[in-house]
Amino acid sequence: MYIAEIAPAQIRGRLVAVNQLTVVIGILLAQAINWYLVRNLPQGATDEFIRSSWFGQQGWRWMFGLTAVPAVYFSSEMFLVPESPRWLAKNGKTNLARGISQKNCGEDYANAAATEIQSTLASEEIQRVRFADLLEPKMRKVIVLGVVLAVFQTMVRNQCHF
Numbered sequence: 001m002y003i004a005e006i007a008p009a010q011i012r013g014r015l016v017a018v019n020q021l022t023v024v025i026g027i028l029l030a031q032a033i034n035w036y037l038v039r040n041l042p043q044g045a046t047d048e049f050i051r052s053s054w055f056g057q058q059g060w061r062w063m064f065g066l067t068a069v070p071a072v073y074f075s076s077e078m079f080l081v082p083e084s085p086r087w088l089a090k091n092g093k094t095n096l097a098r099g100i101s102q103k104n105c106g107e108d109y110a111n112a113a114a115t116e117i118q119s120t121l122a123s124e125e126i127q128r129v130r131f132a133d134l135l136e137p138k139m140r141k142v143i144v145l146g147v148v149l150a151v152f153q154t155m156v157r158n159q160c161h162f
Contacts, residue, residue, distance in 0.1 A: 005084050008105050030067040035063055089117045 007015045041055055050056045088097035094114065102110035131141065 002081070002102060004088055006101075006104060008109055026070065033066050034063045039067075051162070082137055085113060086117050086120075094118075 004012055004017050037059055038055055038108050041050070045053075045055075072109070082100045083096075085097035085101045088094070097115045097117065098110050101113045105113075134143065
């Protein structure tokens with residue numbers, strides 16, 4: 001969401017797509033690492049064997065630890081990311097918002113973005129958003145569909161013993 005909000009329109013889609021691709025590649029790498037760690041697990045191993053072997057005693061710790069390292073690094077780096085210019089402008093820090101936009105994309109973009117943000121914040125649309133809007137008839141259908149799909153997915157998982 002942050003990338004989509006802060007990026008210029010001409011490269012926004014590319015940046016969001018690259019972000020999604022890196023997430024998928026990260027998940028794939030985590031699965032590959034986990035597979036590599038259990039590659040020597042005997043075929044047909046019982047729960048008791050797994051519990052008493054390296055796989056049950058230490059293997060899961062390695063799986064968790066090796067995939068947690070990039071997550072911890074990413075989380076620590078998030079403290080270096082500035083606030084969103086839109087959030088800053090909404091909270092009365094327009095000069096700081098303009099400065100962040102200028103640093104990321106240049107002066108022309110910063111001026112255009114500041115004007116667009118101010119016009120959006122001044123519009124009626126942003127002022128009238130309420131949680132009660134979720135209970136409107138057209139939203140009820142979407143919410144009911146989501147609940148039905150979630151229940152269906154839970155039933156399928158429980159039947160197939162994943």
